[in-house]
Every structure is written in structure tokens, then in C-alpha cells.
Amino acid sequence: MEVTHIQWPESEDSTSLSKTARLYLSQPHKMTIQFPSVSFDCFQPSPAKKFVSLTKNPGVTDGKISTVFHELKPLQPDDLIGEWDGYILTTGHPFEEELDTINWFGNTFYSTEDVAPLIVARNGERVPFEDWGRASLREIKYHGVLSTTLVYDKRPMMVHYRAVKHNMVAGCIESKEWQGKVYFYLTR
Numbered sequence: 001m002e003v004t005h006i007q008w009p010e011s012e013d014s015t016s017l018s019k020t021a022r023l024y025l026s027q028p029h030k031m032t033i034q035f036p037s038v039s040f041d042c043f044q045p046s047p048a049k050k051f052v053s054l055t056k057n058p059g060v061t062d063g064k065i066s067t068v069f070h071e072l073k074p075l076q077p078d079d080l081i082g083e084w085d086g087y088i089l090t091t092g093h094p095f096e097e098e099l100d101t102i103n104w105f106g107n108t109f110y111s112t113e114d115v116a117p118l119i120v121a122r123n124g125e126r127v128p129f130e131d132w133g134r135a136s137l138r139e140i141k142y143h144g145v146l147s148t149t150l151v152y153d154k155r156p157m158m159v160h161y162r163a164v165k166h167n168m169v170a171g172c173i174e175s176k177e178w179q180g181k182v183y184f185y186l187t188r
Helices: 019-026 047-055 062-069 094-101
Strands: 002-006 029-032 082-089 104-109 115-122 125-128 135-142 145-152 157-165 168-175 182-187
Touching: 047 062, 047 082, 047 157, 062 168, 062 182, 082 094, 094 182, 104 125, 115 135, 115 145, 135 157
Parallel strands: none
Antiparallel strands: 002 029, 082 104, 082 182, 104 115, 115 125, 135 145, 145 157, 157 168, 168 182
């Protein structure tokens, strides 16, 4: 920003000013003021906030979810131990309908070596969906990030996880059985 003219106020006691000061103040002066450059990147929402906003907008494209998913922080296998409730991020993938049909409710991670990857709701209770077997957790590099991945014992399928916040994780399911990816999130 450049200020081209400044009119200095008249001093009440201009006689107390030196002749040089009076001459200086009587003339218009050009002044350049430099403001620091500020990147607006610092005003962008965090990847976690972006992901949470995606959970509130049904029908988001898988491309948008994928972009935000890959910005999220990795997590350790032990971070997942416990019961989690699951929610699908609806993109229209056929596997979403299959999860809905079996009444998918979430996941239970008993340990890193014993995971019930599909918990369903039956008669008001959480029970493992044994038709798909069990799984274990491993640290696998996915899109350049070492994070926790669920590996099915009997299915050609993996689920990659990223941290959203202390009680929420994002998941990305990949399988050799179908094209594309399925995105979901878990809360506890």
C-alpha cells in the first residue's frame, strides 16, 4: 500500500520547532508503507475439520473424500482397540448397499491380532458378522503414509485408517472383488 500525500497538522506552538522541522512539516511528503505478505493457507480448515464437514453432506464424491482422506494424520494399531460405531460416507458404491443389507453397525478391535471387521446389529445387540471372518491390524504404507491397515484373513480386502480426532477415525476399503473404494468413519 502506498500513501501519496500526508498533510501534517499545524503545531500550536510552531515557534518552538526548528526552522528545518517547520520546513519539513510544511511540505507534502511521499511515504511507502510495506505490509507483510500473509498466506491465506493459514485460514484453511484443518483436514480433520474438512473430513467432519464431509460426514454432514450426503452424496459427496469419492474424489473429494479421497483428497481429504489422504490429508489426514496416520494412527497406530493400538489406537483402534475397542468398540466403534460405523457410518458409511455415501458415494453410490455398490458395496454400500451390501453393508446396509447386513445391517453393518461398526467394528470391534479386540487386539491387533483379533478384529471383528464387521459388527452387525441383531436383536438390539452388537454381534460379529462371521460370514466374512476375522482380520488383523498392520502398519502399511498407503499413498506414501505409514498408517494402520486392517487385513482380512479370508477376503482379498484391506481397510486403511486415518485419524480424524480422538473419538473418530476415517476408513477407506479396497478390494480385488470390485472397482473403486468405499469410505466410512468410525466413532466411539
